[in-house]
Amino acid sequence: MLLNLVEYHWAEHIDDALLLLGRLDIKTVALAGGTYLLGQQDDSIQAVVDLRDLGLAYVTEDTRSLHIGAMTTLQSIADEPLLQEFAGGVLAQTALASSSSRLIRNCATIGGTLGTGTASQADLLTALVALEAEVVVRSGSKTQVNLSGGTLEYPGLALSGVIYKGKHERRISCATFNLERRPNELIVEIIIPYNKANNGASFARVGRTSTDAALLNAVAQVETQEGVYKHVCLAFGGVNMEPRRLATLERYLEGQPADNQHLLAALQASIAEFHPPTDFRVSGSYRRVSGINLAYHVLEEATNLAQRRGMVPSGKGV
Structure with a gap:
């Protein structure tokens, strides 16, 4: 609860909201959905600006x-x-x-x-x-x-x-x-x-249950051209973990043939770069081992999708 809240502003124009949030004499924060903010015990917050009418x-x-x-x-x-x-x-x-x-x-x-x-x-x-x-x-x-x-x-x-x-x-x-x-x-x-028409993306996650917060998740975006990786993005994230891309793997794959052999070689060469944090829910070593499987799954699926889309003319790639 926001026990020291003394002002509630319902902004009707974005400029009004910006001026309220820019005040230095009273700590003012934006109120969006409120699912996180209203559960905080931050006694320093004195004013909120409701953004629903913007x-x-x-x-x-x-x-x-x-x-x-x-x-x-x-x-x-x-x-x-x-x-x-x-x-x-x-x-x-x-x-x-x-x-x-x-x-x-x-x-x-x-x-x-x-x-x-x-x-x-x-x-x-x-x-x-x-x-x-x-x-x-x-x-x-x-x-x-x-x-x-x-x-x-x-x-x-x-x-x-x-x-x-x-x-x-x-x-x-x-x-x-x-x-x-x-x-x-x-x-x-x-x-x-x-992105280009020959582009695919995929998402996978690991959690204690299907409805629990992800211990680790992975999202891949792949662009191929004539059977070769042209552009690759792979990001890991999870509970209490800042999302981050695996840049070494991305650089390794770009320009390589889009097949499982080169995908496995890239994972083996770059997984040492992945150092996920440990918390009370899951260890970093478990995340690292799971990350290999997740990365292979999303990259393979995104690659297959990109290659299929590259065979069909389309206006937008994703």
Whole structure:
């Protein structure tokens, strides 16, 4: 519970929300779905800004990328027909797997999930890293100045308390979002690029039960051309584990024939780079052993899907 909460703001415009979040005199945080924030015992939070009326719940596309508004719920992502087809359906699958409770998925948002980070225990974070998604964030500022009067050459009246409002928008890779995000920046949108037609993606996870948080998950995205790996992305994640890509394996496979022999050789050569953390649920060594099997499974499935799609003309690759 937020025991020291003294202000509740229902923002109707994003600029108003940015100015409230940018205040220095009172700690103010964004309220999205509330599934994580309302359970915290953070006595320093004094104000929240409700984002429900900002029009940030949407899924759209253009010729180059897919756009998901920050207030889009996990259940909406799981149910959206466009996302069930996009990237082999891994976004819809990981959104569904991120929580076993439909009540939570109906409230939890993709922006809130990203803002919470590893504490959200969401498989969706790993998918966003593997699909090379970017997060659009905005920040606002307000400056008050006193303008002096004019001169004989340039006459004018003195004005006090003139307020200048400014805002800044930038993109951050999902892979480095937690490191690069600045305080008081508001997540606005997630952008996922479309890839070539001969592209495939796959998702797999290991958990104590089918409804439990993933001890380890893996998402692969593969692009092939004439039977050769052209571009490979493999990301691991899991409970209390920051999603990360296996860069050595990606570099090893790119340019190699897309077959099981080279896939196994790449895994054997690069798995030493994978050092997952240990916690009370699972050891790092168990994650590492499981990671070999998960990586082989998702890479093989993504490769097969990419090769099948490369045989059929298509407008968009994922």
